[in-house]
Amino acid sequence: MGWISSDNEHEGYAACVAPDGxxxxxxxxxxxxxxxxxGHYPPDTTMTDYEVIPDSEIIGWRGACECGWRGELWQRVTSPAAADFSRRRDYVSPEEFANASGQVEDAIHDEWKAHIAPSEAILGVEAAAREYHQAxxxxxKTVAAAKAAGASWADIGRAVGISRQSAHERWADK
Incomplete structure (x- = not known):
């Protein structure tokens, strides 16, 4: 399962890591x-430029993003006793599918969210800038309408929170 950023520029996922990285x-x-x-593993029958590596040989998991970002390795350990989440180590039985556990996938998702945080924040800046320009x-337009209705520069300045002179300098030529 993958994740998509709000701007659709990033798609992240928890990737399995082969012995060769x-x-x-x-x-x-x-x-x-x-x-x-x-040549170490059999090619896939339908995707001939792909190899099939047995689940038992997967060495861990890493966050990945279509933009090229890669998170740190979460190591797959060989026994439940060797698992230590604080040291990025998790156990998945060699007999099971090699997908990351829910806990590791959640941690990778958090890492990916930190990776995209700057671009997500820029979306907020862009939205605020659009709203600023629209305002x-x-x-x-409302100042022009007020002036056309007979409002003074002093009244307009007071309504905006600036001086009469500043209001005149800003809107007199518009």
Whole structure:
């Protein structure tokens, strides 16, 4: 399962890590699909430029994003006793699918959200800037209407919170 940023510029996921460091987000009945052929694993029957690495050989998980960002490795350990979440170690039985546990996937999702936080914040800045410009245009139009209705520069300045002279300098030529 993946995650999409609000601007649709980032798609993140918890990727399985092969022994040679390649990342995969896809699975098949025989194991995990990894792009590229090394000759160490059988090629997939339908996606011939992918290898199928058995679930038992997956060494861990890492956050990945379509933009190229990669999170730190969460190591897959060989026994439940060796699992230590604080040291980024988790146990998934070699007989099970190699997908990250829910706890590790949640932690990777949090890391990915930190990765996209700047771009998400920029969306807020862009929205506020649009609203600011729209409000400025609305203010210009309402000042023009007030002046046309006979309001003085002193009244307009007072309503806006500026001096009569500042109001005149700002809107007299508009």
């Amino acid at each position: 390649r990342l995969s987000g896809s699975t098949t009945a025989g194991g995990m699909l990894f792009k590229g052929l090394t 400025g245009h609305r203010l210009d």
